[in-house]
Amino acid sequence: MYFKVRIRKWIARSDAAPTPTSTSTGMDRTRSTATAMAEVAAAEEELRRGFETLEVVQKDPSIPVFHIYLNRPAQRNALTLRFFSDLPRALSLLSLLPSARSIVLASRGSHFCAGIDLSVLQSAPSSPSADPAAAADLLRRQIVSLQAAVSALERCRKPVIAAIHGACVGGGVDLVAACDIRCCSGDAFFAVKEVDLALAADLGSLQRLPAIVGYGNASDLALTGRRIDAGEAKAMGLVSRVFSSPAALEEAVDLIARELAAKSAVAVMGTKAVMLRSRDQTVEDGLDYVATWNSAMLMSRDLQEAVAAQMQKRKPNFSKL
Template identity: 80%
Template sequence: MAASDSEIRAAEEELRRGFQTLEVVQKEPKIPVYHIYLNRAPQRNALTVSFFSELPQALSLLAILPSARVVVLAARGSHFCSGIDLESLRSLSSSTSADPATAADVLRRRILSLQAAISAIERFRKPVVAAIQGACIGGGVDLAAACDIRCCSDDAFFIVKEVDLALAADLGSLQRLPHIVGYGNAVDLALTCRRVSASEAKAMGLVTRVFPSISALDQGVDQLAEGLAAKSAVAVMGTKAVLLKSRDQKVEEGLEYIATWNSAMLMSPDLEEAVAAQLQKRKPNFSKL
């Protein structure tokens, strides 16, 4: 069900009030693309406790806006993300309870909450494109892996860092990377904690596009996002939903799911408009959600 005018205005107002760790920007009012920038450049965009509440909040607000058909997840400064802030990591792992079972339960609930914040990118119905420059380490890889399309500049590098911190990565890299880069590459990255260049990341499928500079990355990702935003929102969101569902299903289960999905969504007027536009050799005018 479409959001009401009052809900849209409330979401826009809340976005204008801003965040501590993020900056949310619509560069061009007529282009339905929003950018979420990690906004702690002096700290190389290390992820604090506040970030894990602000990211899902920002996404939930953008989900309401018809003017947000695509989201770009990017970062201010020279680096995308240096991982979880170490002070935040220490506070998350600490407990005031002397009971080991209680302390373990508290930590488990904290981890599940952090996982949910990253998974909010996948749950967001609209496509999310990652624009990565410089360091993408630890939690930064978790963020990137949850995005639908990943692009980077040629100075970018990637490290799954957790084993070197005496941890097993627990925010999604170990679950998502095997689907993205293959099981063997995922094991290599997770166990060795080695630095992977942009060119190697492209070769293994971690990113799909590499740009020669940060400015070229910004321009290229903007063009990519605008192209996605011009497509049928029903078709784009349906494709994202079905791909994610099929990723975790057997082929036959995925085929049945897409049959159920399209039995409803093919009734969309966007299909008729797409066919008409093709026949008339014009740009389609898709409906707004």
Template identity: 65%
Template sequence: MAGGGSSDAELLRGFKTLAVSRPDPAAAVYEVRLNRPAQRNALSPEAFAEIPRAMSLLDRLPAARAVVLSASGPHFCAGIELGAPGSPLAAVPGRGADPAAAAEGLRRGILDLQAALTAVELCRKPVIAAVHGACVGGGVELVAACDIRYCSGDATFVLKEVDMAIVADLGALQRLPRIVGYGNAADLALTGRTITALEAKEMGLVSRVFDSKQELDAAVAKIAKGYLPELEN
């Protein structure tokens, strides 16, 4: 894909659950922002379709040298929108339903959700997560797929799946042990307890904690630019 205005225009249109932008035209840093603040950025089926599309576009865009993953509103992500129409986790087989067909449908749906988050991990550009407020369930699985994670002091992290008798199976159980160690990953997955920003830093889930979202955003923008070699004229 050739760099230039047409690529930027393609990125900026067509997303409903995300806002994709280049905040500083002088820097080759793009922002992918979860943009459903009224729903606390819960991950809907549409969001799971848009995340890999955004990452694929940025992966192929020469002008993009780093990606910041952030969120609108007071919270980063409320997790998966379980009751959303079209969600593979929302369907409950009714009386007379074929249990084998229902199980296969659920399996295929979960594989699709896993692939959406893996697209973040496969993006060849450094992806930096900037987390503030609550980061729940699928939100934790999303940031675990990023290369680097930073947060503000008000951030909290929790895997709530155990409280709903389901498994955190969108990649957290595979990625978190590599990030925080097996013991910490098991603690988070099996207890469903909420950890603070400072505890997240202590276990290695995030690299740095900033006092406020404003400081977080400013620092992450500066750090992202630090990844970039000077652009050739």
């Protein structure tokens, strides 16, 4: 009873008339709001202009879910150098939109992704210097840039769901390993193929897969380059759900994305951030980080609204970020 009384007082205080503030503070807030609105408008305009290798779609303007489609179906969505600038830019723009509460990463055509386009492997940057160390440094910087493009998926504030059908090979595995939730259709298959191209996978599979499927399974996939089907991918934890067909996959993933979008953006963002930070830390360090995070975020209006909605037996109306 004491807890309920305290919660009611807390909600009542939050609903009370705001304390008068200075004129300068009000003007600052107005300018800040205007700047944010201008950024959102600019992001929406850039998204409308589109991308060379991607298609970004909001299927229903009333539902805060966006789809990013790999859009080179004739090439089985092989990843070109342009893709590695398009993807992080699209994610950066979507992170600004209050109308984007969750994101689906999917593909046009018969396959999710056939991996890195061979033209990328054949176009290593040439150094103006004859020094092999300078050439190596230039190549390293290009690899780091490509890695950052893939890492943009897990660094995105919004949750990203991978919807995988057909082939998911090489660089495709790098992409889905960086997503928050992975689902596939029964026709999907996966392979970490870089070893067969005489190189070590360098865009994240070797770093992320052990945490997803276990070290032994990750070693098996990375060293043999063998192909696994949807059933084996589900058994080892690479995907969490398998659906009967690409159409069933699309329908199910859209529902998952809508459900995520209906939750508190503050809570979803915080959960994603804390899980990523804790993944490579000890339990003690992870607990310390989430304590620091929640000390800043627990007093959000979304928490007040969630408690009020529970008490009043209604659907919550969460803030937009």
